[in-house]
Amino acid sequence: MPLQALKPKSKLPAVGTTIFTVIGQLAARHDAINLSQGAPNFPCKPELIRYAHEAMLEGHNQYAPMAGVMALREAIAAKVETLYGHAYHPGDEVTVMASASEGLFSAVTALVHPGDEVIFFEPAFDSYAPMVELQGATPVPVKLSAPDFAIPWDEVRAKISPRTRMILINSPHNPTGKVLGDADIEALERLTAGTDIVILSDEVYEHVVFDGAPHHSMSRHPELAERSVVVASFGKTFHVTGWRVGYCLAPRALMDEIRKVHQFAVFSADTPMQYALAKLMETPADYLNLSGFYQKKRDLLVDALKDSRLKLLQSAGSFFMLAEYGHISGEADSAFVQRLIVEHGVATIPVSAFYRDGTDQRVIRLSFAKDDATLIAGAERLCQV
Template sequence: MLHSPVTARSRLPHVGTTIFSVIGQLAAQHQAINLSQGAPNFPCSEALLRYASEAMQAGHNQYAPMTGLPALREAISAKTEALYGCRYDSEHEVTIMASASEALFCAVNALVHAGDEVIVFEPAFDSYIPMIELQGATPVVIKLAAPNFSIPWDEVAARISPRTRMLILNTPHNPTGTTLSAADATRLQALTEGSDIVILSDEVYEHVVFDGALHHSMSRYPALAARSVVVTSFGKTYHVTGWRVGCCLAPQALMEEIRKVHQFAMFAADTPMQYALARILAEPEHYLGFSAFYQRKRDLLCAALADSPLQLLPSQGSFFMLASFAHLSDERDSEFVQRLITRHGVATIPVSAFYRDGTDQRVIRLSFAKDDATLLAGAARLCEIGAA
């Protein structure tokens, strides 16, 4: 162990090891069934693997263009127009990134400045607030309350100030499984009209919306698309989260600034993966069938938990559903989750981890992005739990 004479002044003094790492280590230690991580444990398309291998064999192993492979950008532009009616210019308004996380970071880094305010809804994915704070900006946190976790638009209106530069959305939402509605989009448009507010819309689960509902992308609404940066994920869509390839769509004036950051952060995403993704996008059945695929898994887990003491909350989209244990125990959700791992051998995530101040509504998050055997085995163990 080296002893450094240098004092590190942290730019993120409130950030430690993420809950995902903590739960992952504890689950491994106890060999728990993992219903905590939003990463599939089943294989991706064999065609996609073949396309990537063929790209490597064909010599596509050097840097891709900074903005992304033209064929992939064109395919994304065509897909977005077909699904949402918005035509992004593939040359100037679509950028392939080294993960959705990089796209989010580049957007915040490029468009938010010291002294700005950014509205964030909690529970929130854990990277949003650190990204804001690294810019010297102020996160303005608005809490979503169980069991509906709907956006309190009157509070949003009250919290908008002359310093508000950005509002971050996530739909379908991690961790709650909720989705935006047409009424939400209408209210958002009214609140931002005439302002200089940028909407950063994290839509990595765009193809995982249930029960025949529409995905209300910012790209679906012209007035919102004109002020939005939309971030999507190939990793989530094609079961290849380890490939780390995402996409960013935005009007040219915003994208020019985002690309300035991207070229120095990563420059380009992995080349052979981009070739493979461009080819598989020509086969829309792969992404058009995702809602039905994951809805079946959601319903399987719900049915298997019918006899459990947990109270399941509705999941409208994403890889996740929430479960309340408030009627069972006065434990903190973090304590309850640890008990599930150590006594029952199943790993979940405490929703308090998605609040900066640890707000605890005694709700846990379950992931159904698992093979059927894992879902059934995890559910069987959860059916055995009792009060503390």
């Protein structure tokens, strides 16, 4: 058979080049100031690199235990118990993952079966729906709308069916910067009580919650914790998104299944990075001060944009803030974003990219995970719009 005849049947036929790639390439071509990506453009603590280097020199260069280096699992369990009051067993209920992405993927692959339904909220992180489809299951979106993007719990209730296997939730939320409040937690408890629905809780921005509000980890709420898989990311917490280390927390019966997938997907996460992260976690100030660190950046960007015509929406957490522009231009958000790059030299993300049906509410996402000079320069350009 000639080689060109080898055309695999796609498991994800609707997935093409994403707007993120398009924006990234256009931004690079126009040398735009980049407020689009969630990755920090500033360095991690030098100690963290030193610890990783030391771990390599000490010979920690072979496979880590499948569930993670025990010192790191113990540090994670101790942190979670201190902050959220739930004691996960480091042996059975904590697994170090090769990124939060791998944690999410392993959890969905382990727990969602063909024909199941998974409720998730749009705008959504781009991997959620494809992960579900790869299991032969159906992603069931619940739409959040500008400007407040509150969760319509009545609609969630209406979408729960006997086939609902999982609710996938993300707080602090990318891209809206919303965080769950007490009423959301009560609604989630009420809707899931007496069901076998699993909550997959993407908490990668757990340490980035503003204005003194608490982070409502599922592990903080006993009834939710017993049906939840919590996913977290060291990349987001320690400014090392390229290291690809995160973790999952779950009751043992759920974790047993998740580990079966993790074991055969990657076996284990990077060894020297795990030693380095365990050592850094001995000084909790690094992550405990993260909300303050990012709140200053949020406030700097808000202040630098005070003369802009964009209408900023309040960010309560995460690396992101939304801005409405419908009163300035009737352009589609992707066209508006492309024009900002080409004419004004500043890159942002159109929020329609986070809806599978491209819902366009004339809103763009700005990332403030950038050094102050970049934030100020980006804001100056946005003030010209």
